[in-house]
Amino acid sequence: MPDHEVGITDLLVPRRAELTERVAWFVRLRWLAVGGMLLAVPVGKKLLGFEKIDGQRILALAGALFLLNCCYVLISRALHRPRDGGSPDLRKVELFAKAQVLLDLLILTAILHYSGGIRNPFSFYYIFHVIISSILLSRRSAYGVAALCLGLFGAMALLEHFGVLSAHPLNALQQKPSAGYVLTAIMAMGTTLFTAIFMATSIMQRLKQKEDELEKAWREVKQLEATKSRFLVLVSHEMRSPIVAIRSMLDALGVAYSKCLGEKAVEMLSRASERADSLLTLTKDLLTLARQQSMQEHQTEQEIVDLAALTRNGILLFKAEADEKSIVLKESYPEKAIGVRTDHDSMNLVLSNLISNAIRYTPAGGQVGVSWQLEGRRAMLKVSDTGIGIPESELPHMFKEFFRAENARKFTASGTGLGLAITKNIVERLGGTIAVDSRLNEGSTFTVMLPLA
């Protein structure tokens, strides 16, 4: 299955970015460690009474770690942006991470040795490397790191105990630990490290698995969405011309043969023609919806449009419709221009959908208001009417595809239930929001907020 393989290599890309990112974060964390070491010597000596602390050696180690970390920064940068411009080499990044862990552990062991050995409470700092390794590296390497930690710690403890290495107690009060204490310390360290690694790696594995599943599901959804859009475009295109032909022929019949057909037949023809017309509206809306959805993926050309001017012009087209129902159309605009980054067609759709809905669902003699306001860095459009309103229980569904409120269906047969879905789609693509507020039998207000350019 070649498709499947493509998916898996694609999945590795974010993980690779993640690994390099975490390695960089690991490097930043090390500056803190250097700072902590520099601070530990005076604090330990002056405040905590560890007068025998080997300050010189620890400072030398801190210096070495500082220089090493400078190198890491440079290497990390080179790995992050390879010269050939490709993505970071996963193998090299992993090797880099392993080298860092190894050197860190050696330095940590040396520091512990010069500051009390196994009696230094900081010996548990090994655990950080174990946890970081189980995040960054494979499960096997993580266990390797844990074994290395335990080996170094155990070797230090035993060599100090048998006098091969001279012990560096923190102060005069610290006695040489007994063999039992050394053994217990090694066991405590070992169990802690391996338990930690077991927990960390199994959590990581589950997370990675979930992440893979999510990513796969997301890809599938995306693909389905694209297929749906293509299908919609195809179907509505193919449906359109036959419906246009049907409607044209029905109309022609009604006109040319009205005398010989009789009143009833002509009326049936005109009803058939109206039904064909609503089918046409549906194909048109479906096409628009599919187009808007595909526009989301392919950014269309946008420019700064003055929405006040756009609305002033566009609203003229609704004057006749409003007059016919003796609906008063009220407009209000701010003094300044409303510049929003968009394209004319999309914004026209938003305005025409909201205004034509307001007029459609308002009984004769009502009022429709269109107002633009500037609200900080956003433009606010309110389209309000004194229409039939929306039942409260149906408000949450208003922007769903094909949804029409019960009272809207009763009020008028025309309408596909796609207008508001299209509108919401556009508004959200432009980075805005749309909301509706309504009272049954009193009217509705649609509020659109768009970011100003």
Added chain:
Amino acid sequence: MSKKVLIIDDDPDIVEAEKMILESHGYDVDSASDGESGLAKAEKTKPDLIILDVMMSTMDQGFQVAYKLKQSPDLKKIPVLMATSVGQVTKFKFDPKTDSDFLPVEAYIEKPIKPADLISTVERLLRA
């Protein structure tokens, strides 16, 4: 004498429907099913008006026919009514880019054309 109308459209059902409406209003109607034969017929019969479909076999064939008609010294005076389904995206049109001067034709009308609109547009173009 009745006025001559030439319909250029590749959909025979649309042609027949428009023909029926126009003939019932006393026009003399001829038709062509593609751009090339449409241009040839226009040359030969010199109609008083041409109804042209935008979307024929190729997406812009109608536009090309319109340009050719308007470039021909013999034919450029014949008013052209363009029947379009291009403007199907929005009803809310006032973008200067889609204004009529962008099309080299006298009028355009969105399909499906209502009989009353067809007759009134044809009458208006013939009066002008």
